[in-house]
Amino acid sequence: MKIELCDLKRQYQLLKDKIDTYIQRVLEHARFIDGPEIEELEERLCQFIGVRYSIGVSSGTDALILALISLGVKSGDFVITTPFTFPAPAEAVSLLGAIPIFVDIREDTFNIDPEKIKEFLKSPFHPYLKGKVPLRKLKAIISVDLFGQCADYDSISDIARRYSLSVIEDAAQALGAEYKERKAGSLTDVGCTSFFPAKPLGCFGDGGAIFTNDRELAKKIRCLRNHGQAKKYKHLLPGLNARLDTLQAGVLLAKLDTFISQEIALREKIARRYLELLAPLQESGKIILPHIESFNRPVWAQFSIKVLKARRDELRDYLSRKGVPSAIHYPKALHLQKAFSYLGYRRGSFPQAEKISSQIMSLPFYPYLKEEELKYICRQVLSFFGVRKKF
Ligand SMILES: *Cc1c(COP(=O)(O)O)cnc(C)c1O
Numbered sequence: 001m002k003i004e005l006c007d008l009k010r011q012y013q014l015l016k017d018k019i020d021t022y023i024q025r026v027l028e029h030a031r032f033i034d035g036p037e038i039e040e041l042e043e044r045l046c047q048f049i050g051v052r053y054s055i056g057v058s059s060g061t062d063a064l065i066l067a068l069i070s071l072g073v074k075s076g077d078f079v080i081t082t083p084f085t086f087p088a089p090a091e092a093v094s095l096l097g098a099i100p101i102f103v104d105i106r107e108d109t110f111n112i113d114p115e116k117i118k119e120f121l122k123s124p125f126h127p128y129l130k131g132k133v134p135l136r137k138l139k140a141i142i143s144v145d146l147f148g149q150c151a152d153y154d155s156i157s158d159i160a161r162r163y164s165l166s167v168i169e170d171a172a173q174a175l176g177a178e179y180k181e182r183k184a185g186s187l188t189d190v191g192c193t194s195f196f197p198a199k200p201l202g203c204f205g206d207g208g209a210i211f212t213n214d215r216e217l218a219k220k221i222r223c224l225r226n227h228g229q230a231k232k233y234k235h236l237l238p239g240l241n242a243r244l245d246t247l248q249a250g251v252l253l254a255k256l257d258t259f260i261s262q263e264i265a266l267r268e269k270i271a272r273r274y275l276e277l278l279a280p281l282q283e284s285g286k287i288i289l290p291h292i293e294s295f296n297r298p299v300w301a302q303f304s305i306k307v308l309k310a311r312r313d314e315l316r317d318y319l320s321r322k323g324v325p326s327a328i329h330y331p332k333a334l335h336l337q338k339a340f341s342y343l344g345y346r347r348g349s350f351p352q353a354e355k356i357s358s359q360i361m362s363l364p365f366y367p368y369l370k371e372e373e374l375k376y377i378c379r380q381v382l383s384f385f386g387v388r389k390k391f
Contacts, residue, residue, distance in 0.1 A: 001376050003364050005325045006198045010368040015258060022250035035246030041253050042209075048260060049183045051191070051211040053218035056244030057225050060172040060194025063208040064092035064142065066242055067190040070220045071166045073098050073139045080120070080165075081142040082112040083334045083345075084353040089142040089170050090334050098139070099128055100343065102335050104350040108291040110146045110304075110360075113352075114155035117141065121163060127344030140166040145174030145184050147329070148200060148267075148301035149292060153179055153187040160188075168192060172208070173301035175201050176264045180295045185211045195252060200267070200299045201259050203248040266367035267300045270374060274303050274363065277378035277391060286311075286385045288359075302329055306359040315384050316361060322380045327362045 012019065026035060038056050045054040057063045073079060075097030081089045083102040090100040103120050106113045124133040141160055143151040153169070160167045171177070172194035174184035185191035193199075195207035212218050220237075223230055228239030271290075281287045288306040292298055307315055316326050333353035335345035347354065363377060375391055382389055 001323055001373065003324055003369075003373050003377065004366075005327055005362075005364050006366045007368065008197055008202070008366075011255075011366070014368070015255060019251060019254040022254040023247060026247050026250045032246050033243060035249070037246050037249035037253055038244055041244075041249040041256075044253065044256055045209055045211070048256070049185045049191070049211050051186045052213045053211065053215070055210045055218060055221050055225060056249055057208045057210060057221075058242045058244060059206040060170075060192060060196060060199075060208040061088040061092060062225075062240065062242040063172075063192035063194070063210045064088055064168065064170060065095065066221050066224050066240070067168045067192050067210055068092055068096055068098070068140070068142075069224055070217050071140060071168070071190065076137060077139045078126070078133050078137050079140045079142060080112075080117060080138070082144050082146075082353075083350045084110060084330060084356060085144045085146055085170075085334070086172070086330065087334055087337065087339065088172070089144060089168075090340060093142070094340070099126070100340065101126055101133065101138075102343075102345060102350060102353075104352045105146075105356070107352050107356070109149055109151075109293060110356060111149065111151040112141075112143045112156070114152055114159060117156070117159050121159070127346075127349075128342070130344075135163065138163065138165065140168060142168045142170055143188075144170040144172075145177060147290070147298070147304050148174050148177050149290075149296050149298035150174060150177055150179035150184050150187065152293070157188065166190070172196075172199060174299055175199070176259065176267075176299040178297040184299070185209075186213075189214065190217065195248065200263075200301055201252065201255065203251045203255075205245070205248055207244050207248040207252065209244070263367040264299060267365075268297075270365065270367070270369055271298075271300045271303055273371070273374055274378065277375065277389075278305070278381060280387055280389065281382065281385055284385075284387070287381075300365065302327075302362040303365040304329060304360050304362045306356065307361060308359065310358075312359055312361050315381070318384045319377075319380055324377050324380050325364060328357075328360060329362050330360070331357055333357050 167188035177184040191211035
């Protein structure tokens with residue numbers, strides 16, 4: 001059996017007519033920049049997420065950069081974020097000349113730990129300064145909804161209010177997820193998402209979006225994504241070229257209905273099956289399955305398990321020989337990456353992030369993964385640990 005980690009071809013075959021129609025329409029009207037599909041998509045996303053404003057942008061990374069600029073984060077400021085994720089949040093902070101403050105994650109959800117944010121704020125030491133972060137320079141928290149499960153926003157927002165910090169929700173992996181019956185992307189001052197092809201809702205290249213209920217912020221972000229222009233050649237502030245392409249907006253419009261009405265449920269169904277079939281391995285202490293908070297409804301960007309007793313790489317080799325690909329999200333905590341070594345953190349700075357990066361691995365996951373494939377994958381994982389099950 002040949003299985004892919006994330007098979008996008010199947011989705012295209014299923015939605016081919018609709019996607020082709022949307023692409024054709026853009027080719028014919030030829031408004032490749034700022035075409036009508038952009039606004040249509042933004043409106044649909046507002047309805048879906050339940051926010052007042054949605055702004056299509058060029059990628060999830062650019063969404064984070066624009067969000068930070070729009071909130072006034074600048075060189076010399078500090079922003080709290082997680083060391084266990086894709087590098088984009090810390091990178092966006094760094095590129096603006098601001099300084100990331102990493103705070104360790106929770107062992108069970110892998111999301112930033114609000115208790116550890118509180119601990120940091122009580123004694124805000126940063127190795128970069130070899131001293132205390134002046135709290136007036138501390139501007140924001142970027143929390144990530146890792147693997148499609150929202151961070152704990154009630155606690156995070158509480159802390160943010162107390163210290164007058166803005167909160168950016170990095171929902172790049174979480175579009176379609178819910179936290180206490182509210183949609184990911186709508187949970188803080190500004191929400192950012194990505195339409196990278198392998199994300200829950202992906203386009204055919206790069207793309208992203210920003211969500212907010214704040215009118216002024218939305219206006220500023222719209223301006224910033226297009227060279228700071230309010231109108232043509234009226235540049236209010238230095239901006240970027242960070243627009244979403246019309247073609248990508250067309251692709252997203254073609255996919256959105258199916259995403260909302262079917263794929264979110266399919267993702268959940270596949271995740272439940274994995275949880276069910278792999279349960280014996282958790283019971284016998286071989287692996288740890290994803291932990292979902294009772295108030296969360298994740299969208300399962302990844303199905304990631306923790307493999308105990310340093311057997312992860314061995315399991316991955318075994319699966320690979322059986323035709324089952326896997327991935328590691330993420331093999332190295334960000335504070336140990338060269339790009340962030342200038343911050344002065346070291347091994348041991350964030351024990352949870354470090355431990356989890358040595359245990360975590362992701363199994364094939366996408367809404368059109370077939371039941372036979374899923375069973376095959378689970379049989380292989382079980383058989384690696386010497387467990388035989390009939391299903
Ligand atoms: C993918 C991802 C991003 C970046 O999105 P791009 O569209 O690839 O720039 C940012 N944050 C997280 C958590 C991601 O997973």
